[in-house]
Amino acid sequence: xxxxxxxxxxxxxxxxxxxxxxxxxxxxxxxxxxxxxxxxxxxxxxxxxxxxxxxxxxxxxxxxxxxxxxxxxxxxxxxxxxxxxxxxxxxxxxxxxxxxxxxxxxxxxxxxxxxxxxxxxxxxxxxxxxxxxxxxxxxxxxxxxxxxxxxxxxxxxxxxxxxxxxxxxxxxxxxxxxxxxxxxxxxxxxxxxxxxxxxxxxxxxxxxxxxxxxxxxxxxxxxxxxxxxxxxxxxxxxxxxxxxxxxxxxxxxxxxxxxxxxxxxxxxxxxxxxxxxxxxxxxxxxxxxxxxxxxxxxxxxxxxxxxxxxxxxxxxxxxxxxxxxxxxxxxxxxxxxxxxxxxxxxxxxxxxxxxxxxxxxxxxxxxxxxxxxxxxxxxxxxxxxxxxxxxxxxxxxxxxxxxx
Numbered sequence: 001x002x003x004x005x006x007x008x009x010x011x012x013x014x015x016x017x018x019x020x021x022x023x024x025x026x027x028x029x030x031x032x033x034x035x036x037x038x039x040x041x042x043x044x045x046x047x048x049x050x051x052x053x054x055x056x057x058x059x060x061x062x063x064x065x066x067x068x069x070x071x072x073x074x075x076x077x078x079x080x081x082x083x084x085x086x087x088x089x090x091x092x093x094x095x096x097x098x099x100x101x102x103x104x105x106x107x108x109x110x111x112x113x114x115x116x117x118x119x120x121x122x123x124x125x126x127x128x129x130x131x132x133x134x135x136x137x138x139x140x141x142x143x144x145x146x147x148x149x150x151x152x153x154x155x156x157x158x159x160x161x162x163x164x165x166x167x168x169x170x171x172x173x174x175x176x177x178x179x180x181x182x183x184x185x186x187x188x189x190x191x192x193x194x195x196x197x198x199x200x201x202x203x204x205x206x207x208x209x210x211x212x213x214x215x216x217x218x219x220x221x222x223x224x225x226x227x228x229x230x231x232x233x234x235x236x237x238x239x240x241x242x243x244x245x246x247x248x249x250x251x252x253x254x255x256x257x258x259x260x261x262x263x264x265x266x267x268x269x270x271x272x273x274x275x276x277x278x279x280x281x282x283x284x285x286x287x288x289x290x291x292x293x294x295x296x297x298x299x300x301x302x303x304x305x306x307x308x309x310x311x312x313x314x315x316x317x318x319x320x321x322x323x324x325x326x327x328x329x330x331x332x333x334x335x336x337x338x339x340x341x342x343x344x345x346x347x348x349x350x351x352x353x354x355x356x357x358x359x360x361x362x363x364x365x366x367x368x369x370x371x372x373x374x375x376x377x378x379x380x381x382x383x384x385x386x387x388x389x390x391x392x393x394x395x396x397x398x399x400x401x402x403x404x
Contacts, residue, residue, distance in 0.1 A: 031068070037087035038185055041204060042327030045086040051326040052082040058322035062311040066299040068276075069203040070308070072316040075211055075282060075289040079325035081316050083203070086327070089185045090295050092201035093270030094129065094152045095278045096193035099186065099201075101148065101222070102213040103177040104164055110142040110218070120162045121155050125194040128154035131245060134233050143231055149222035150247045151230075152270065154192040161191055182330050183208045195274040203293040208329055210267045210280045210291055223266030226253055250306050251281055258306045261313065269305070277305035283313050290316045291329075 032048075039046035052061060061082060069085040080086070115138045124130075131146075131153030133139065139159065147156030161170040170191050178186040183205035189196035201209075213219040229242035247253050249269050254260035263283040270278045276296035283290055292312045297304040 033068070033085040033088045037085070037089075038202075038204075040087070040182055040184060041080060041330050045080065045083055045204060045327040048085055048088075050082070050084045051086070053324040053326055054319075055322050055324055059315060059318045062308075062315055064299070064301075064311060065308055066297040066304065067203075067294040067308055068298070069293075069295040070312060071203040071207050071291075071293050072312050073207055073211075073291045073329055074316075074320065075214070075291050078211075078329035078331075080327040080329065081290075081319060081323050081325065082312075083326060086204040087185055087202050088295075089187075089200040089202055090278075091195060091199060091272065091275035092186075092193055092206060092295075093195075093272040093275035093278045094193040095206050095268050095270045095280050095293075096188065096191070096199070096201065097148055097152065097157065097270075098206065098209045098213050098268050098280065099174050099178060099183075099188065100157060100160075100170070100191045101145070101219055102181075102209055102216070103174050104160060104170070105145070105213075105216055105218055107164060108141045108160075110140065110145075112141045113138050114141065114144065114159060114163050116159055117162070121158055123167070124154050124158065125190075125192075128192070128194060129248075130155045131230060132232075132243070133159055137231075137234055139231060145218070145222050146225065146228055146230065146245070149268070150225060150228065150245050152248050152268075154194060157192040167191060178205070178209070180334065181205075181208050181212055181332050193270055193272070193275075195272045203295050204329075206278070206280045206293045206295075207291050210282060210293070211329060212332070213267065214282060220265065223249075223268060224252070249279075249281075250303060251279075251310060256303060258303050259310075261310050277303075279305045279309050281309050281313065285317045288317060288320055290320075292316065 035048065037046045037048070044051045050061070054060070065084070067084065069088040069090060071083040071086050072081045073079065074081065116133055116135050118135055121133065121135060129152045131151040133144075133147065133153065133155040141160070141163075144156045144160050147153035148160070158167070161167050164170050164173075171188050174188040174191060175186075178184070178188065183201070185200065185202035186205045186209075187198055187200050189199040213223075225247060227244055227246040230245045232241040232243050234240040246255070249266065250256055250258040251261040251264045252266070261281070261283060263285045265282050265284065267280050267282055278293075278295045280291070280293040283292075290313055292309050294305050294309045294312065297308050299308070301307060
């Protein structure tokens with residue numbers, strides 16, 4: 001019996017050294033959601049399984065849904081139309097970059113330049129997605145954000161984090177921003193979304209984060225850009241060239257056999273070994289704007305995360321007005337108090353709450369090209385997703401600012 005137990009362990013050999021931060025071990029192929037999850041947004045959102053309340057004439061949910069967690073919500077009212085394990089804390093992959101952008105975008109003007117120093121890119125995890133940044137080369141903030149949103153470039157994230165004072169400071173500020181948004185399932189360890197032990201978010205939180213990010217004009221512009229030119233390496237005595245980069249959001253580009261989704265305006269996709277595939281999207285149809293998040297579908301269908309997100313969006317638009325909400329997207333803490341969030345990420349001695357249960361405007365540089373999503377994003381800017389100063393988050397008419 002001892003031999004039978006020990007032999008497979010011996011045969012497995014030594015484990016390979018992991019990059020920093022340390023990746024989380026691969027998940028079980030058939031995990032179960034926690035029996036008790038956060039109830040932020042309503043008690044039903046804390047229950048495992050699918051939550052939906054169909055009224056007369058409402059279409060049934062699509063059958064081809066395999067995501068471990070997903071949510072469909074109205075971006076304007078904040079109503080959650082349907083959800084499945086909404087608060088299950090799972091690895092987010094590069095959808096974490098939405099929180100990175102929501103935290104750092106207002107910090108630097110687009111035209112500010114950054115010389116990438118030696119060692120800035122030394123801690124990139126093995127297999128990281130890259131836009132192609134080089135050390136000892138200069139890039140504008142605008143260039144770097146295009147690299148983050150279009151190519152999901154971990155190298156661009158590290159360069160921006162260095163501008164912000166380093167990775168540890170950026171992680172602290174991202175966690176503080178998550179708390180401000182009441183995204184309490186979220187714990188940031190690596191700002192680029194690379195698999196890291198203890199790094200989690202949820203479909204509910206990613207939807208909150210996307211809703212917040214869409215308040216920012218630059219955020220909307222970047223996440224809806226289909227393709228653009230990115231600076232190449234500057235060689236002595238030669239004119240600096242460029243190369244084309246394309247957005248990795250296949251519902252936006254229509255690449256690899258995935259049909260572009262009509263009315264899509266972003267926002268972010270991600271894939272890692274531990275997280276599987278994740279996606280948060282926003283789309284507009286007939287005056288309604290919906291947010292959808294899908295995490296880690298089990299289906300073997302190619303690019304299932306996009307196809308399941310599209311099915312949920314189709315259902316949401318067809319069901320809007322015909323379903324009773326099962327919860328809501330809560331406002332940030334500052335919206336309840338009427339004050340802007342503090343510039344200090346964490347006060348001395350402050351303990352971040354944990355759930356139980358498991359912009360300076362500048363002219364756009366570079367020939368960025370946007371598809372239909374860009375028009376939708378600009379429509380969102382002037383319509384239901386209002387861009388407001390002072391960090392106020394007021395797209396939900398049920399909690400307007402005082403005096404508005």
